[in-house]
Amino acid sequence: MGREVAESCVDGVVMEMVSAYCNRFYSSQPELAARRIEAIGFQVGHQLSERYTMERPRFTDHLEAIKFICKDFWSELFKKQIDNLKTNHRGTFVLQDNQFRWLTRISIDASPDNVDASPQDDSLPAPNNAAQFTSMHLYFPCGIIRGALTNLGIPCAVSADISNLPACSFVVRIKA
Amino acid sequence: MAPLAPRTGDAVFANVERVNAELFTLTYGAIVRQLLTDLEEVEEVNKQLDQMGYNIGVRLIDEFLAKSNVSRCIDFRETADVIAKVGFKMFLGVTASVTNWDPEGTSCSLVLEDNPLVDFVELPDTCQGLYYCNILSGVIRGALEMVSMKTEVTWVRDMLHGDDACELRVKLLKQVPEEYPYKDDD
Numbered sequence: 001m002g003r004e005v006a007e008s009c010v011d012g013v014v015m016e017m018v019s020a021y022c023n024r025f026y027s028s029q030p031e032l033a034a035r036r037i038e039a040i041g042f043q044v045g046h047q048l049s050e051r052y053t054m055e056r057p058r059f060t061d062h063l064e065a066i067k068f069i070c071k072d073f074w075s076e077l078f079k080k081q082i083d084n085l086k087t088n089h090r091g092t093f094v095l096q097d098n099q100f101r102w103l104t105r106i107s108i109d110a111s112p113d114n115v116d117a118s119p120q121d122d123s124l125p126a127p128n129n130a131a132q133f134t135s136m137h138l139y140f141p142c143g144i145i146r147g148a149l150t151n152l153g154i155p156c157a158v159s160a161d162i163s164n165l166p167a168c169s170f171v172v173r174i175k176a
Numbered sequence: 177m178a179p180l181a182p183r184t185g186d187a188v189f190a191n192v193e194r195v196n197a198e199l200f201t202l203t204y205g206a207i208v209r210q211l212l213t214d215l216e217e218v219e220e221v222n223k224q225l226d227q228m229g230y231n232i233g234v235r236l237i238d239e240f241l242a243k244s245n246v247s248r249c250i251d252f253r254e255t256a257d258v259i260a261k262v263g264f265k266m267f268l269g270v271t272a273s274v275t276n277w278d279p280e281g282t283s284c285s286l287v288l289e290d291n292p293l294v295d296f297v298e299l300p301d302t303c304q305g306l307y308y309c310n311i312l313s314g315v316i317r318g319a320l321e322m323v324s325m326k327t328e329v330t331w332v333r334d335m336l337h338g339d340d341a342c343e344l345r346v347k348l349l350k351q352v353p354e355e356y357p358y359k360d361d362d
Binding site for chain 1: 189192193194195196197198199200202203204205206207209210214215224227228231232235236239266267268269292295311
């Protein structure tokens with residue numbers, strides 16, 4: 001195991017970054033804040049997957065790359081693997097983490113209308129603050145996954161679904 | 177006998193939840209990079225990083241006090257020592273040294289020879305005015321303010337600007353007496 005820092009360091013900067021973008025820089029433009037938060041995640045995922053695949057042969061297909069994200073990549077980030085992977089065999093994959101670490105610190109109002117956070121969707125949920133705050137937090141991990149897969153040569157869109165808390169599902173749609 | 181306050185943060189660091197430092201380093205780097213794009217002015221980025229640090233410090237002090245088991249510091253010298261040996265260790269896994277005290281004992285330098293924030297980082301020429309690690313000064317200022325010390329934290333040396341270490345100057349401006357939410361004889 002390489003160098004480590006306290007988990008609260010990551011929690012602290014991520015939480016503060018999300019709040020700075022939502023409440024200070026783009027307080028009246030949540031869709032812009034969301035795009036920036038996703039972009040930060042994208043950058044992180046892109047660089048991390050570059051580092052974690054240095055010693056590996058190239059992935060031969062999409063499924064292999066997705067499995068890498070579910071196992072090795074997720075373990076490096078969260079010390080556990082994705083619990084469940086589903087696919088429709090037409091380019092959509094659902095990665096479910098039964099206890100997503102970054103949501104365990106946030107209190108969530110999980111009213112069913114406000115639980116879908118989709119970075120590709122410009123119309124954000126109605127201003128239910130807790131739900132909106134949570135969905136803002138999910139743009140970061142969605143960006144990480146999209147950045148990691150893009151670096152592996154797989155352009156895609158990633159959204160998150162938290163309708164089964166504390167589980168969190170990331171939906172990856174590979175662009176044809 | 178009261179337990180001795182820990183002089184190093186090794187044991188505390190061993191017991192906190194830890195994560196891969198690359199995730200932290202790259203996340204912080206991506207944030208700084210995005211701030212530079214969005215805020216344009218380097219000065220403004222310095223300011224926002226400090227503000228983010230301050231907000232983090234204000235919260236982090238609780239975790240520090242809860243987990244570190246340190247007892248009340250008798251003076252600012254001891255405070256600086258605890259930050260350097262226990263605080264930095266507990267969160268970043270590295271230890272700072274305390275040097276260059278002024279005769280009054282109200283300002284000193286915290287020197288970090290090893291700083292996980294700057295792993296993989298190189299500053300382009302356009303960022304010469306950037307205090308890349310400015311979040312750290314904010315964290316210290318915010319955390320100390322919560323324990324009644326108003327401080328000013330400035331950068332003296334920075335590895336990203338070619339120095340051999342990171343040096344933060346911490347100056348105690350004012351010790352605010354603790355205010356209790358009640359009066360004695362009303």
